[in-house]
Each structure stands twice: as C-alpha cells, then as structure tokens.
Amino acid sequence: MKTAYSPRRRHLLGRGLTLAALATTVLALAPAPAPAQQWPSKPVTVIVNFPPGGAADKIARAITQPLSETLGQSFVVENKAGAGGNIGGDAAAKAAPDGYTFLMSSGGMVSINPLIYDNMTFDPKKDLEPVAAAARVIVYLETKPDVPVNNVQEFIDYLKKNPGKLNYGSPGNGSSPHLAGELFKEKAGVDAVHIPYRGAAPAMRDLLGGQIDFMFDPGIGLSSVEAGKLKLLAIGSMHRSSRFPDVPTLHEAGLTDFDADTYFGFYAPAGTPPEIIKKMNAEINKIVNSDKFKETLAVMGSEPASMTPEEFGQKAVDDAERFGKLIRERHIMGG
Known part of the structure; x- marks a missing residue:
C-alpha cells in the first residue's frame, strides 16, 4: 500500500534526497588520504646522527641514492651530529611519524647510550622503531x-x-x-x-x-x-676481514672472545605506519644484497646485513646485554 504524503512533506523528502546525493558526490570527489602504496609522495629526510665522512654517513648515502631511484622521490641526508648520536636521534624521535623522516644510526645509540647517558631527552627503545639493518661494521x-x-x-x-x-x-x-x-x-x-x-x-x-x-x-x-x-x-671481530684476510683477529692474537662488531641501520619515529616500515625494509634489503652495495662496504671493510625489523631490534637488546658489564666495570659515561 502506498503512503500518502502532503505536498510539503514530498518537497522536504525530495530536498533531503538531493542533499544526500550531493554530499555523496562531494565525498567521492574529495582527495582521499594517501594510502601507504602511494608513499612517498614528497622528498624524504634521512637524519644521520654523526658527521659527514664517517661510517654512518657513507652507508646512508650508499643506500639513499638507490632508494631515490627506486621509489621516485629524493631521500635527502641531513647530518645532525653530537652527544654520541643523541642529537640526531632526538630529532628523529620527535619528527612526525608520517614516513617522511628516518634515522640512520649505529646500533649503539639505541643499545648503549641509555646505559651511559643520564639526561637523554628521548627513549630510543620507545620513541624509535627499527626499520632495517644495513651493515655489520667491523673495527x-x-x-x-x-x-x-x-x-x-x-x-x-x-x-x-x-x-x-x-x-x-x-x-x-x-x-x-x-x-x-x-x-x-x-x-x-x-x-x-x-x-x-x-x-x-x-x-x-x-x-x-x-x-x-x-x-x-x-x-x-x-x-x-x-x-x-x-x-x-x-x-676487532671474531671473524677475519675479507679485505685483509692475512690480518689476525684479536681473538686469534690471544684476547679471547674479543668482539666489538656493531650493526648500523635505519630507524623511524614511533607510530610510523607499519606498511611504510615494511616497504622500507623490503627496499633496503634489496639494496643491501646488491653487488654494488657490497662493493661499497668492501671498501670500508664492513659486511652487508639484511634483517627484518624484529631481528634488527633484537640486536640492540643483545648488544646492551653484551656490553653492559663492561660499561659498569669501566665506569663508562656519556660526555
């Protein structure tokens, strides 16, 4: 049975339907938030928390160039040195977690600095998320x-x-x-x-x-x-260097179990979308496993290291435990 409406009622209903249709059209035309698949849509900053010319800087530049080519946006290295890496780490930790700021750092800034600095302005384990390892740096x-x-x-x-x-x-x-x-x-x-x-x-x-x-x-x-x-x-590693195969390790020279290797890699501000971290990890691992990157590291005497974010994060936990006793016994403090 049909419901009978007054002329005014029919007018209001018709107007409501028109407004609803208009709203639907406007929403359809409005730009939607860019999904992770469209990232990056603008240049990306990579903070290096040590000066130009050091290991972190060289590794960062060897990775950001192919990242720029692959992802179609510039990855710009910005050096923020000081306080054992804490100045650059703080800048990255407090950046917007939108996928447009990353940190390239030694693993020590995350694992060791909290043990030797009493006045850190951020907590690297809470305020930064591991993204990808890049290199095992030998001393x-x-x-x-x-x-x-x-x-x-x-x-x-x-x-x-x-x-x-x-x-x-x-x-x-x-x-x-x-x-x-x-x-x-x-x-x-x-x-x-x-x-x-x-x-x-x-x-x-x-x-x-x-x-x-x-x-x-x-x-x-x-x-x-x-x-x-x-x-x-x-x-200073448990393994000889491929660049200097005839040079002994300190372990071989009589200093048993001497191992001072560390892992350098990328971190993101906490809260960065997991899809972006996953994509960065995949792209960095491709670069790390490439012949060109291996050749770059060979000049530095370092070794490539590709890991999941979880594996890279666990390295910081392991290093904190490995060096914690030495730090306490030698009374090592941050400067």
Missing part, C-alpha cells in the same frame, strides 16, 4: 706509523712499558670504537687515554696527523693503511 686496530711495533703482542708490550702515555681516539663515548678500546685495555691489561671526538672522521684526521697514537677504526681509514700511512695490527 680495525690501527696505529700511527711511528709507534715502534709490528704486531699485537709487541703493541701490548709497548703499552705495558708506557702505561697511560699513549692515547686513542673514538667517534665518541659509548661508540663501538670506544667500547673496543676499553675492551682491549681490559683484556690486555694495559692503560691508555681515551680521547672522544664528534665522529669517526675527525678522529681519523688526528690519527693521520699524529695527534693520537691509535684507534679502533670503523673502516674509514683502510685506504690509508694500504697507502702505508697507518699500521693495521688486528681485526
């Missing part, structure tokens, strides 16, 4: 040429004869080269003065200039080793 024990030694045992003997007279540089307190230096002092029973720098590159400049005596190099000075400007005594 190389190098001395300036006029240190009168030719192998690890001679160097240990020389240090014992000159306690506290030699100094070594590092990219900063709590960095893997610093921890390697303290681990070396503990296992070898020697004393040397630590001089922290704001990155590996300035420390290497002073080693080459003779202002410091030795350094655990994250790979940026290996060309100087090959040119005879530095002496390479040993590898």
Whole structure:
C-alpha cells in the first residue's frame, strides 16, 4: 500500500534526497588520504646522527641514492651530529611519524647510550622503531706509523712499558670504537687515554696527523693503511676481514672472545605506519644484497646485513646485554 504524503512533506523528502546525493558526490570527489602504496609522495629526510665522512654517513648515502631511484622521490641526508648520536636521534624521535623522516644510526645509540647517558631527552627503545639493518661494521686496530711495533703482542708490550702515555681516539663515548678500546685495555691489561671526538672522521684526521697514537677504526681509514700511512695490527671481530684476510683477529692474537662488531641501520619515529616500515625494509634489503652495495662496504671493510625489523631490534637488546658489564666495570659515561 502506498503512503500518502502532503505536498510539503514530498518537497522536504525530495530536498533531503538531493542533499544526500550531493554530499555523496562531494565525498567521492574529495582527495582521499594517501594510502601507504602511494608513499612517498614528497622528498624524504634521512637524519644521520654523526658527521659527514664517517661510517654512518657513507652507508646512508650508499643506500639513499638507490632508494631515490627506486621509489621516485629524493631521500635527502641531513647530518645532525653530537652527544654520541643523541642529537640526531632526538630529532628523529620527535619528527612526525608520517614516513617522511628516518634515522640512520649505529646500533649503539639505541643499545648503549641509555646505559651511559643520564639526561637523554628521548627513549630510543620507545620513541624509535627499527626499520632495517644495513651493515655489520667491523673495527680495525690501527696505529700511527711511528709507534715502534709490528704486531699485537709487541703493541701490548709497548703499552705495558708506557702505561697511560699513549692515547686513542673514538667517534665518541659509548661508540663501538670506544667500547673496543676499553675492551682491549681490559683484556690486555694495559692503560691508555681515551680521547672522544664528534665522529669517526675527525678522529681519523688526528690519527693521520699524529695527534693520537691509535684507534679502533670503523673502516674509514683502510685506504690509508694500504697507502702505508697507518699500521693495521688486528681485526676487532671474531671473524677475519675479507679485505685483509692475512690480518689476525684479536681473538686469534690471544684476547679471547674479543668482539666489538656493531650493526648500523635505519630507524623511524614511533607510530610510523607499519606498511611504510615494511616497504622500507623490503627496499633496503634489496639494496643491501646488491653487488654494488657490497662493493661499497668492501671498501670500508664492513659486511652487508639484511634483517627484518624484529631481528634488527633484537640486536640492540643483545648488544646492551653484551656490553653492559663492561660499561659498569669501566665506569663508562656519556660526555
């Protein structure tokens, strides 16, 4: 049975239907939020929390260029150094979690810095999300040429004869080269003065200039080793370097279980859409496994490392446990 409406009622119903149709049309024409599949739609910033020329910077640039080509937007490296990586880490942690800011960092900023800095302005384990590993960075024990030694045992003997007279540089307190230096002092029973720098590159400049005596190099000075400007005594890893297969590890030289490797990789502000993190992880892993990237790392003496975000995150947990005892015993504090 048909319902009878008054002329006014029919007018209002018709008007309501017209407005509803108009609203539907407007919504259909309005731009919808860009789904993750359309990301990125503008340039992406990659913060590097160490100065230009260091391991983190070189790895970041080796990855951001192919990312730009593959994803069709610029990935712009921005160096924010200082406080052992905390300044750049803080900037990334407080950036909008929209997929347009990432951090390239040593794993130590996440695993070690919370153990040595009392005044961190962010919590890296809560405020940053692991995205992808990029490289296992090996440290190389190098001395300036006029240190009168030719192998690890001679160097240990020389240090014992000159306690506290030699100094070594590092990219900063709590960095893997610093921890390697303290681990070396503990296992070898020697004393040397630590001089922290704001990155590996300035420390290497002073080693080459003779202002410091030795350094655990994250790979940026290996060309100087090959040119005879530095002496390479040993590898601070459990595995020999493919670039210097004849150089022993410190473990082989008698410092049992000496392992100062660290993993460098990408992080995102907490809350970044998981689809974007998943896409970044997949694209970075492709680059990390490419021959071109492996060749870049070979020059630095590093090894490629592809992982899931979960695996990369677990590395920070493992490193905090691995170095925690050393940090407490050696009273290592952030500068």
